[in-house]
Amino acid sequence: MAQAKRCRQISVTRPTAEPWYAAGLRFTCTQSGNCCSGDPGYVYVTGDEIQKIAVSIGCRNGRLSSKYIRKVGSRFSLVEDEETGDCCFLETKNGKRVCAIYSVRPLQCRTWPFWKINLETADDWCRAAQDCPGINTGKLHDRDEIEACRKVTRC
Numbered sequence: 542m543a544q545a546k547r548c549r550q551i552s553v554t555r556p557t558a559e560p561w562y563a564a565g566l567r568f569t570c571t572q573s574g575n576c577c578s579g580d581p582g583y584v585y586v587t588g589d590e591i592q593k594i595a596v597s598i599g600c601r602n603g604r605l606s607s608k609y610i611r612k613v614g615s616r617f618s619l620v621e622d623e624e625t626g627d628c629c630f631l632e633t634k635n636g637k638r639v640c641a642i643y644s645v646r647p648l649q650c651r652t653w654p655f656w657k658i659n660l661e662t663a664d665d666w667c668r669a670a671q672d673c674p675g676i677n678t679g680k681l682h683d684r685d686e687i688e689a690c691r692k693v694t695r696c
């Protein structure tokens with residue numbers, strides 16, 4: 542209880558520091574596909590997202606088979622190729638790496654690169670930029686947009 546009281550006092554007396562990205566950050570997807578392949582990882586999907594994806598690829602029962610999703614603890618993640626790490630929905634079209642379910646891609650994909658792990662410090666952002674050619678180019682996203690993504694993603 543004493544700890545909670547101390548925390549409240551600090552938040553009242555100290556002004557909130559501006560995040561390092563207060564002036565906004567630039568990002569436009571270049572369709573490199575880098576964020577959809579490579580090192581093993583997880584693309585988590587909710588029940589609603591699974592249903593939307595299933596409908597979009599023609600599974601009328603609203604379910605995705607084990608070709609597309611796998612269980613990870615109590616959650617589901619999209620399947621990736623064991624050798625390349627490619628997401629099962631990553632396709633190559635006209636030399637571009639594109640998402641076959643772009644309009645219904647999961648929230649985790651929609652919020653890239655504005656994830657907590659990339660926004661902690663400017664160095665974290667620069668580290669993410671090493672693998673993503675879209676970071677620091679193109680559209681300027683303001684602080685509100687960035688914060689909105691940061692809040693809803695678990696990454």
Ligand code: SF4
Pocket residue numbers: 576577584619628629630631632639640641642643646647650
């Ligand atoms: S669902 Fe689409 S955007 Fe998300 S990782 Fe797979 S290919 Fe990439």
